[in-house]
Amino acid sequence: MTNRVGVIGAYGFMGKNHARNLRALEESDGNVRLVAVSDVNPKVDELGHIYGIPAYADYHEMLSGASLNAVVVAVPTAQHCQVVCDALESGLHVMVEKPIAFSADEADVMFKLAQQLERILMVGHIEWFNPVVRRLVKMIQDGDLGQVLMIETKRLNPFPTGRDQAVGIAIDLAVHDIFNVLKILDLIGKPFYGKPLAAGGTSPLTSTKFEDHITMLLPANGVVAEVTASWLHPFKVRQTTVVGTKGTAVADLMSREIVFYPIGEGFDAHDLAAAMYNLNFVERRIPEVPERAVEPLRLELQEFIASVSEGRKPAVTAEDACEVLEIALQASKQVLGGEK
Ligand SMILES: NC(=O)c1ccc[n+]([C@@H]2O[C@H](COP(=O)([O-])OP(=O)(O)OC[C@H]3O[C@@H](n4cnc5c(N)ncnc54)[C@H](O)[C@@H]3O)[C@@H](O)[C@H]2O)c1
Structure with missing residues (x-):
């Protein structure tokens, strides 16, 4: 199955790198497609144009309208919890940038929600x-x-x-x-x-x-x-x-x-x-x-996609990231x- 992936925070420093690497993986790996991007910065339209895919100012619209099965979350860390929980509740597998959160409580909320909904939540410990x-x-x-x-x-x-x-x-x-x-x-x-x-x-x-x-x-x-x-x-x-x-x-x-x-x-x-x-x-x-x-980002994304395709734990779990944050x-x- 081809994994349909979107990027939230796509116009940011990391978001652009994720989008570029996902598109490159699409060309080398048959099982992933970058299908949508979202950013509150209106310049995200430029990215949508470059990749020939829809760009959304409101990520909720992307979550409900782009037929995704996975997303990469690269918004500022203070917003990870809200965005990740929304994506998980939309039934998606999530790869979120590091650190998982600024507080142990927020990290715990994300980890437990992913566990409860049986979704993969990988964290971008890229090194x-x-x-x-x-x-x-x-x-x-x-x-x-x-x-x-x-x-x-x-x-x-x-x-x-x-x-x-x-x-x-x-x-x-x-x-x-x-x-x-x-x-x-x-x-x-x-x-x-x-x-x-x-x-x-x-x-x-x-x-x-x-x-x-x-x-x-x-x-x-x-x-x-x-x-x-x-x-x-x-x-x-x-x-x-x-x-x-x-x-x-x-x-x-x-x-x-x-x-x-x-x-x-x-x-x-x-x-x-x-x-x-x-x-x-x-x-x-x-x-x-x-x-x-x-x-390293390409190898990290490859691991995320492989874990989604194979329905297994990724190399970097939310549980690992919670321990690191603690x-x-x-x-x-x-x-x-x-x-x-
Ligand atoms: N893995 C690494 O080596 C590495 C390096 C730098 C940053 N990071 C992490 O990546 C994350 C983002 O950092 P950055 O440096 O790319 O930040 P950034 O400010 O460059 O990018 C964040 C983007 O998110 C967008 N955004 C904010 N709120 C949004 C929302 N509600 N919906 C959609 N888009 C929204 C912003 O407009 C911006 O384009 C942070 O968690 C940071 O810790 C990781």
Whole structure:
């Protein structure tokens, strides 16, 4: 069956990318068609014209009139709950942008409604679909790194000026890495438990009253998992490093390259210090990354469509997204010292 998909918030930054990728998937995959777009911005008509499909100013009209079976919701996060619930109640499967919501209560409402109506609700934790993250995960699963000891993520950039910051960096950006770290911890059988332990806060360097830099430790048995995000850095970094008993892999999420620093032969795999002092990390390897040039958003949408077609759970569920949001909210609260 061909899935008839619409995009709500289609004229926005992410909405345009979703529409473009859905149209590209339509050409490569037989089971999806972009059939309608909606945005309160009247310029959405231009998009409708480009794609040769109807454009709606009122998404309710699209939900009732465009014979859809799925939608992508890319409106501002504060509106996710209302729009997602309307779409679910119209009987549609939904893919909503990250973060699922700004509050745990709203996230819970969406999750429970999707469950009750037996509709798929996938959340756009896009970095899970980054080809370099997939390669890193495969290396971990194949045992290339040995026993995982540390996972460290960095997401750094200058403060995004001109943006109305409704939340801090934990909820806006760190959620990408929290999701990936939780998934990796699950895959290696060392699941996250308890609460994050966070340091950071707000600084005089930005105009936000929310945290603009944060580092959090995510407790897991025998693994140090650390997520850092900052709006105070003069440059952009998106990096995930995994240290294992057989070596360390450093993944650059922007260039989509991995460098692997194996621990040399002849050393006790558990004697990291000896291996390092003997400089046996010198033999770097650059593992090939399949589908390196493919946009993560395309792979994410492909997964959404596949989960709808196959009637199965998507790789990123609403339940996962609720847990990620909860951790980000707790970390933000810790560093801000109370409610904001
Ligand atoms: N996955 C990522 O890497 C990533 C990156 C940026 C933003 N996001 C997320 O995507 C979402 C949108 O962010 P953005 O940066 O694209 O915002 P944006 O402001 O560029 O776009 C939002 C669009 O929604 C439209 N809109 C608002 N209310 C609407 C309504 N009731 N009906 C129809 N359209 C409506 C706006 O006119 C606008 O065009 C947010 O949840 C954000 O967190 C995700």
